[in-house]
Amino acid sequence: MFDSPAAPAAPDVSTTEILDQTPALRAYATSLTRRKPDADDLFQETMLKALAKRGQFRPGSNLRAWMFTIMRNTFRTSAMKAGRERPGDADCVAGGVRTPATQHWSLMGRETMHAIHALPPHYRTVMVLVVVMGESYEDSARICKCKVGTVKSRVARGREMVIQQLDPDAR
Numbered sequence: 029m030f031d032s033p034a035a036p037a038a039p040d041v042s043t044t045e046i047l048d049q050t051p052a053l054r055a056y057a058t059s060l061t062r063r064k065p066d067a068d069d070l071f072q073e074t075m076l077k078a079l080a081k082r083g084q085f086r087p088g089s090n091l092r093a094w095m096f097t098i099m100r101n102t103f104r105t106s107a108m109k110a111g112r113e114r115p116g117d118a119d120c121v122a123g124g125v126r127t128p129a130t131q132h133w134s135l136m137g138r139e140t141m142h143a144i145h146a147l148p149p150h151y152r153t154v155m156v157l158v159v160v161m162g163e164s165y166e167d168s169a170r171i172c173k174c175k176v177g178t179v180k181s182r183v184a185r186g187r188e189m190v191i192q193q194l195d196p197d198a199r
Contacts, residue, residue: 041085050075054067057070057103155182
């Protein structure tokens, strides 16, 4: 059998030629992923693959097209892989708290209502109507069968009594 002389090895594409494709690759990565951190990861992985496989590049062909193909295939592979993977418990958003804790506000609400219930009846009635239920001064005056000015003064005095009961150091 004839031993044919080995074909000369194709010269590798230079690192500089690969790095010259950076702006176009970054733009393409951003268009594929739509998120800068993901685009940066895709770009980096593409560059690593291109540098590792630069011996497979055929001289005379389009280097940019070759690198875009590497990037597109890397993106597709990672997208398919992500579709098959299930996030771990640490990464799962559903395991987190959905609403902030309300214990403090509940406690404050209970203390406030306790202070309102401790008021004398004529103050307590207008405080519940105006402050708690949101009734107007005029409607509260009709319900309590008194003048609007009386309701306003009872609300003001009732608020002061509640504030004093909740925080004795206040005014």
